[in-house]
Amino acid sequence: MNIIIKNIRWLMLFSGVITCTTFYAVIAPQDALLSLFGSNLTEPLDHLVVRSWGFLVSVMGALLIYGAFNEDSRMLCAVTTGISKIGFLFLILIFGADYIDTLWVTVVFDSIVVSILASYVVSSKRVVE
Numbered sequence: 001m002n003i004i005i006k007n008i009r010w011l012m013l014f015s016g017v018i019t020c021t022t023f024y025a026v027i028a029p030q031d032a033l034l035s036l037f038g039s040n041l042t043e044p045l046d047h048l049v050v051r052s053w054g055f056l057v058s059v060m061g062a063l064l065i066y067g068a069f070n071e072d073s074r075m076l077c078a079v080t081t082g083i084s085k086i087g088f089l090f091l092i093l094i095f096g097a098d099y100i101d102t103l104w105v106t107v108v109f110d111s112i113v114v115s116i117l118a119s120y121v122v123s124s125k126r127v128v129e
Contacts, residue, residue, distance in 0.1 A: 002123040004116060009068045011120075012078070015113045016064030019081075025054020038102040060084045075124065082117040085110045 004011065025032035029050035030041050041047055060081045067077025089110055092103055100107070 002119070004119045005123050008074065008078075008116075008120050011116050012064045012068035012074070015109075015116070016061045016066075016068060018109065019061030019064060019113075020058045022054045022061070023058035026051045026058070029054070036103065036106065037096075037099045039099070057084075057088075075121065078117045078120055082114050082121070085114050085117075089114070 022032070025036075029047045032054060033039055033041055033046075033050050041050065063077045064081050067074040067081075070077075089107060092099070092107060096103065
């Protein structure tokens with residue numbers, strides 16, 4: 001059995017908990033934006049957008065945690081979260097080149113998570129067939 005399939009619960013749980021830390025942006029959007037992107041909020045609307053982003057990303061983390069414990073929903077949670085993280089990575093690489101120096105840890109982490117989730121999806125399909 002593939003090592004990723006065997007340990008997917010713990011991998012999803014760990015990455016879900018780490019991903020949920022973006023909830024910090026809901027509570028302290030200025031501090032979160034400064035620590036993640038090295039940028040300041042300038043408009044009142046920025047606070048709403050950053051809070052919304054932090055909330056939505058933390059929901060993806062909660063989805064990973066849910067999938068870790070609910071085997072029936074695990075594949076859907078892995079695919080949904082993987083697509084979300086791929087979208088974020090592409091947006092950073094396309095539009096966020098100025099922030100890559102401060103976002104490199106996030107880019108590396110999300111790339112690893114996407115790789116694990118993609119391996120799980122592909123490996124699971126092979127096991128079923």
